Amino acid sequence: MAKQSDNIIKNAMILFMITVIAGTLLGLTYEVTKEPIRIQQERLKNNALKAVVFEATEFSLIDLEEGSSEQGIVNLYEATKDGAIIGYAFEMTATEGYGGNIALMVGIGMDDQILGVDVIRHNETPGLGAKITELAFKSEFEGQPVAPLTVIKGAPTGNPGDITSISGATITSVSVTNAVNVATQYFNDNMAEVK
Incomplete structure (x- = not known):
C-alpha cells in the first residue's frame, strides 16, 4: 500500500x-x-490605411464620440495631404461574420463618397467568405455614396447603394456591409462641420 x-x-x-x-x-x-x-499588425493596419485613402500623406488618430466602440468603431484617423483634410479612415470590427470578428478599414472622402474598404483580419471560410479580401468584392464599395448600403443577391445592378453578396457567403457580405454602414453613419453624424 x-x-x-x-x-x-x-x-x-x-x-x-x-x-x-x-x-x-x-x-x-x-x-x-x-x-x-x-x-x-501595425504594418497590416498601415497598409490598410493607405489602401482606403491612397492619396493621403499623413494619418492622425482622432478622438471618437463616446459609445462608438460599442458600434464596432475601433479607431478613427484623419487623412491629410499637404495639410488639408481629404478624408477619414475608420478601423472597424464587424462582429457578425460567419467565422467570427472581421477587422477592416473603411475610407470616406470629403466628397461624401466611400473611397475604399480593406480587410485586415478575418476567419472566414476559404473559397467563400474569404473572398471579402478580393478586389471584386472590395471594389463594389468604392464611389458609393455615404448612405445606407444594401446587400443584394444575384448579378450586380450598378445601382447606388447596392452591394452584391458573395455567392455562398451572404452572412459575411452583410457583416462587412453593416460595418461600412456604421462608419458612414458616424461620418454623417460627426463630420458635417468639417466639410
Missing part, C-alpha cells in the same frame, strides 16, 4: 514538473513572439 502511495506521489510530481516546464516554455514563446506580432 505504501508503494502504491509512493507511485501516486511520484506521478503527481512528474505531472507537476511537466506542467511547470510547459507553462514556462509557453510564456517564453509569448514573450519572443509578442513584438514581431505587434509589428506585423
